Amino acid sequence: MHKYLLRRILWLVPVLLAVAFITFSLMHLVPGGPWDREKALAPQVVENLNRKYGLDKPLFVQFGNFLWNALRGDLGVSYSFQDRGVTQILLSGLPKTATLGVIAFFLAILIGIPFGMAAALKQNSAVDYASVFFATIFASIPGFVLGILIMIIFSVVLHLLPTGGWGNVKHLIMPSFALAALPAAYIARITRASMLEVMRQDYVRTARAKGLAERIVLLRHILRNALIPVMTIAGPELAFLISGSFIIENLFSIPGVGRLFVQGVFARDYGLIMGSILFYAFAVAIVNLIVDILYAVVDPRIRYE
Amino acid sequence: MKSKFVLSLVATVVIVLLVAIAACARPTPTPASTPTPAVSQILRVNLAGEPATIDPNRASFAGERTVILQVFEGLFGFNQDLSLKPVVAKEIPSVANGGISADGKTYTFKLNSNVTWSDGKKVTANDFEYSIKRMLSPELAGDYASFYFDIAGAEEYNGAADKDAAAKEQLRNALGVKAIDETTLQVTLAQPRPTFLQIIALWPAYPVREDIITKFGDKWTEPPNYVGNGPFILTEWVHQDHMTFKQNPNYWGVKPKLTEIQFKMVTDINAELAAYKNNELEMSRVPPGTEIATLTDPVLGKEILRYNELVTFAFQFNVNKPPFNNVKLRQALSTAIDRSAFVDKVRGGVGKVALSWIPPGMPGYDPNLGKEYEFNVAKAKQLMADAGYADISKLPELKFQYADTAGNRTIAQFLLGQMKENLGINLTLEPVEPRAFSQLVIQEKHTWAFLGWGADYPDPDNWMPELFGTKAGNNHTGYSNPAFDALAKQAKAELDNAKRLQMWADSQKMVMTDAPIVTLFYRERFVLVKPTIKGLKTTGMDGQVAGDTFLSEVFLAK
Numbered sequence: 001m002h003k004y005l006l007r008r009i010l011w012l013v014p015v016l017l018a019v020a021f022i023t024f025s026l027m028h029l030v031p032g033g034p035w036d037r038e039k040a041l042a043p044q045v046v047e048n049l050n051r052k053y054g055l056d057k058p059l060f061v062q063f064g065n066f067l068w069n070a071l072r073g074d075l076g077v078s079y080s081f082q083d084r085g086v087t088q089i090l091l092s093g094l095p096k097t098a099t100l101g102v103i104a105f106f107l108a109i110l111i112g113i114p115f116g117m118a119a120a121l122k123q124n125s126a127v128d129y130a131s132v133f134f135a136t137i138f139a140s141i142p143g144f145v146l147g148i149l150i151m152i153i154f155s156v157v158l159h160l161l162p163t164g165g166w167g168n169v170k171h172l173i174m175p176s177f178a179l180a181a182l183p184a185a186y187i188a189r190i191t192r193a194s195m196l197e198v199m200r201q202d203y204v205r206t207a208r209a210k211g212l213a214e215r216i217v218l219l220r221h222i223l224r225n226a227l228i229p230v231m232t233i234a235g236p237e238l239a240f241l242i243s244g245s246f247i248i249e250n251l252f253s254i255p256g257v258g259r260l261f262v263q264g265v266f267a268r269d270y271g272l273i274m275g276s277i278l279f280y281a282f283a284v285a286i287v288n289l290i291v292d293i294l295y296a297v298v299d300p301r302i303r304y305e
Numbered sequence: 306m307k308s309k310f311v312l313s314l315v316a317t318v319v320i321v322l323l324v325a326i327a328a329c330a331r332p333t334p335t336p337a338s339t340p341t342p343a344v345s346q347i348l349r350v351n352l353a354g355e356p357a358t359i360d361p362n363r364a365s366f367a368g369e370r371t372v373i374l375q376v377f378e379g380l381f382g383f384n385q386d387l388s389l390k391p392v393v394a395k396e397i398p399s400v401a402n403g404g405i406s407a408d409g410k411t412y413t414f415k416l417n418s419n420v421t422w423s424d425g426k427k428v429t430a431n432d433f434e435y436s437i438k439r440m441l442s443p444e445l446a447g448d449y450a451s452f453y454f455d456i457a458g459a460e461e462y463n464g465a466a467d468k469d470a471a472a473k474e475q476l477r478n479a480l481g482v483k484a485i486d487e488t489t490l491q492v493t494l495a496q497p498r499p500t501f502l503q504i505i506a507l508w509p510a511y512p513v514r515e516d517i518i519t520k521f522g523d524k525w526t527e528p529p530n531y532v533g534n535g536p537f538i539l540t541e542w543v544h545q546d547h548m549t550f551k552q553n554p555n556y557w558g559v560k561p562k563l564t565e566i567q568f569k570m571v572t573d574i575n576a577e578l579a580a581y582k583n584n585e586l587e588m589s590r591v592p593p594g595t596e597i598a599t600l601t602d603p604v605l606g607k608e609i610l611r612y613n614e615l616v617t618f619a620f621q622f623n624v625n626k627p628p629f630n631n632v633k634l635r636q637a638l639s640t641a642i643d644r645s646a647f648v649d650k651v652r653g654g655v656g657k658v659a660l661s662w663i664p665p666g667m668p669g670y671d672p673n674l675g676k677e678y679e680f681n682v683a684k685a686k687q688l689m690a691d692a693g694y695a696d697i698s699k700l701p702e703l704k705f706q707y708a709d710t711a712g713n714r715t716i717a718q719f720l721l722g723q724m725k726e727n728l729g730i731n732l733t734l735e736p737v738e739p740r741a742f743s744q745l746v747i748q749e750k751h752t753w754a755f756l757g758w759g760a761d762y763p764d765p766d767n768w769m770p771e772l773f774g775t776k777a778g779n780n781h782t783g784y785s786n787p788a789f790d791a792l793a794k795q796a797k798a799e800l801d802n803a804k805r806l807q808m809w810a811d812s813q814k815m816v817m818t819d820a821p822i823v824t825l826f827y828r829e830r831f832v833l834v835k836p837t838i839k840g841l842k843t844t845g846m847d848g849q850v851a852g853d854t855f856l857s858e859v860f861l862a863k
Contacts, residue, residue: 032740038708038757040747040779042451044464051466052446082358083523084544092544148575155583163580164571166546253571255545268740 001296004304008289012282019281020070020274024063027265027273034079034268053077055270066274075275080267086275090257094279096166097249097256100176101242107180108187108237113230115184116191117223123196131188138185147178147251164253175252179245183237190233194226201225228299235291239284345564346861348838350588350850351577352568355545359526361511362440365448368849373508375550375566375856376423376533378558380414380433380490381506383854385842387666387763389502393420393428393512393534397502400800409497409800412505416488422514423538423553430484432512437482437492439518440509443473449509451778452761455498457481497798499805503762536561536857545570561857562840568850578833587835587861588851593712596831597653608833613657615760615845616828617664620705620720624821625783626752628694628701635820636678637688641727643680647719648826655831659824661817662768666845669765669809675817675824682727689728697729706745707755709736716755716825746781754781756822760846765809769793773816784821837861 034055035046050056054065069076075086119131138146154161154174161170198204199222207217244258257276264272296302356369361377364370380394391397395415398404404413420428440447441459443466454460462476481493494501504510514532521530528539536556541549550566569585571577574592581589591599599605622629629635644658657665660675694700705720707713717734724730737745745751758779761767770793771777775785789812796808816822832851834841839862842855852859 030741032738032742032744036740036743036747038743040743040781041448042778044460045446045448045451048443048446048450048463048466049448052444080357081355081544082363083360083526089544148579151576151579156579159583163583163585164576165569166543251573251576253546253569253573253576255543255570259572266740 001304005289005293008292012285015285016278016281017067020067020278021063023274023277024059024066027268027270028059030268032268034270036268053079070274070278075278076271078264078269078272078275080263080269080272086271089260089272090275090279093244093255093257093260096254097244097258098242100172100179100248100254100256101238101244103172103176104179105183105234105238105241107176108183108241109234111180111184112187113191113227116188116230117195119188119192120195120199120226121218128192131192135185135188138181139189141181143178143182143245143247144251146181147174147248150174150178151251164251166253166255171252175248175254178252179241179248183241186233186237187230190230191226194229195222198222198226224298228295231291231294231298235287235294236284239287242287243280243283344861344863346562347565347567348563348856348859348861349567349569349586351571351580351586351590352548352849353570353574353577353590354572355570359531359539361508361513362436362445363447364508366849370508371848371850371853372539372548372568373511374535374848374853375537376531376535376539376553377508377511377513378420378533378535379506379508379511380416381502383506383763383844383846385844385855387844387846389506393417409499409798410494412492412494412501413485414490414492416490417557418488419557420534421555421557422534423532423555425555426514427487428512428534429487430490431487432514433490433510434482434484435515436513437510438477438480439513441480442477447509449507452504452507452509455494455496455501455504457493457495459495497800499798499800499802500762500764500766503764507762537566559857562860563856566856581833581835584835587838589833591831591833594715596655599831599833600653605833608836610830610832610834610841610843610851611655612830612843612851613664613666613845614828614830614847615664615667615763617659617662617758618716618825618828619659619662619756619758620823620825621746621751621754621756621782622821622823623749623752623754623781623783625749628692628703629753631692632820633688633692634694635823637685637692637728638724639678639820639823640681640688641685642720642723642823642825643727644825645680647716651715651719652826656826656829659827662813662822662824663765663809664760664827664845667760667763667765667768668806669768669813671810671813674813678817678820678823685728700730702733703730703753704733704735705753705755706735706737706742706751708739708742710739713755749781749783751781756781759828763846765806765813766797769809769812769816770797773812773821782821784816784819786815786819789815837863 035041035049054062066076073087075090078084078086078089081089115131119128122128151163151174155163161174165171204217204221207221244256246259246262248254249256249258257279260272261276261280263269264276296304352368352371354368356372357366358364359369359372361373364373378392380392381389381397382392384390389397393416395417396402396404398412398414400407405411416430422428437453439445441450441453441463443463450463458476458480462480465473465476483491485491492505512534517530517532518525524530528542531539536553536558537550538553539548540551547570548568552561552564571580574590577586577589578591580586599609622635624630648654648656648658660678661671663669689695689697705717707717714736721732721734724732746754758768758772771779773780773784773789774793775790792808792812796805796812799805799808830847830851838859840858840860841852842858843852844854847853
């Protein structure tokens, strides 16, 4: 297990390098640079800007400089937010995005699993149909439509919640619900399918045959095994949620990291692009690793050598 | 078995809680969305995003200017009619009062002696000297440095990035900017520039503090380091969320009526409107295309504020690419566009038909210019025939490029319809991602493309040579007319104002005849303002926030 863990962590290095290299190449292949504006800047001004930000150097030198600085924890400068380094921008946005992501994750689990269970236990009943119906609705409505819809209801019509921003609990309600809708629907459907599968297994029949109480069969034999596939998707969902969503953060004016990458791409803000993509890659890799370890803990059939 | 399950549950919960605790470690308190009583004198408006920088020497975008205008004041400011008024300067220099030398090259600015910074120190001519020299330095790489290349030695100094420190220092000292004493600033130009007073009135030349910038470096723009000499001070900047401004206790001028201004950073325009409806904002834009619905709305319809801006929208040809190298064809296309249909039907009457380049409200606007391009299908067809395309099927494929945004899409589709309907031309639309579009146009790889231009300062000097002079920085049409170039060169340096404006009028006539562009409409600002807001004064050059030049005169009333 320790060996496995070490191997996985060492693998992070080439993975992050590859991500950095691919991002760097793609970003310089895209037409349009950071100084291409509707109102063209004077050539001499562009020259000075390129020199100031090191963009006058050959690309491989730029890439080398980036890596060297990144190793020391400095992700470089952003051209769209010129007076704050990329590291500082990411660090100040991260807690906000993570708070929202964790709340949304719990919401998704608290909604998704009970609904999925209810649907599976009462298969083909009204509960089942209702749960599948809502799961389908929430899985298919795009985030910004759902977001604007609840914003109109709770802010514009009922005046109960602020439309956006950051500060207190009220600011978190709408965006976390809008974020949780899709994963909740997804988790409900997976839970339902997986429960139905497990309920037909021999060991469940055995458990019942030896006279265990239905509650114990459900909790110890069905639910526990049915949750393995749910965990498979819950891990990446958590990684996705804590790295933020451009659409929801943009709509609800959340000062998080979710919109930085897209903003960076639009502005050809090379520093912001590289910084945020490396951050995402790191977050996803770490969460995946944790999920893999948890598998082994939950499922005795899985062993890592 | 059981213990493992419990263990896994515990592990999950612990990880998640750790993240949550880390996340909650630094809460940022903001007031809730309770409606503010009108007497509180707090104005909440939307800056629509985090400014890239609020350093006056480097800033260039509208939102950045909006912030700077609250915190700093320059030598001069603009009145509501966009004429100049002295602010930190005592008077407007002229040849008559000895402020401008007879050759138009030396400007002597007398400063008011009672101007103070927000920390109580005196604003002196040295602050201006330092600021202008800093703005021109190659290391700072200020976006607007090129606007000040008329100052003696400015272009050389700004282009000296390759030189060693001693050579740079020498060029810096040789700049034509000098504080003679505490209240006298002298600026020497390399050549006369009659619009220099307007240029020196802009934000890049606002005074900044050397001691503060030296002490805090890049962090000088954070409160409380951000020391200015304007009516407000920046007291709080929650990045990506909002900025708070309060009255400057040491302001030397008339105290503002507002006690507080909040600039929110809502980037989604639908969310901005929702915030306005939920009484979180006192002003809001409306999403493009909803102008008609807003006008007919029983509540919002009464809260609309509209005024003309110094912004022209047009289509630019690449005059070196056939068939657009044919002037008759360009004129034909310009005549085949029903501009009033666009303004009335597509934009709900918001905006004004543009038949010429310089917009109303700016010196040099000529309402009679461009009448030959008024919508006339028969004339357009005749011009097509004159161009050699009596048979439209012989015309090569015409392509139109535009930055792919919601507003531009509507414009492009309108053009497509007009071409089809009026001339039978099947126009090909080529939407391009905005940055890539800018590069396409700057490199002159487009054929026929969208063009928008807004005023930096209210003079044709900012609208003609930069766009239509041979190889000029923002001339992306490839247009080159030696007669225009000669006239523009003369006009740029002509000290007699009446003569100067006549020259620009003549130069605009040349351009309109040669038709490197098709003008479409002048933009009109269309915003919602709560009825409690009083004293809002707008100008055609407002930045991100309507009326941001005069926010110190705004107040709230029941």
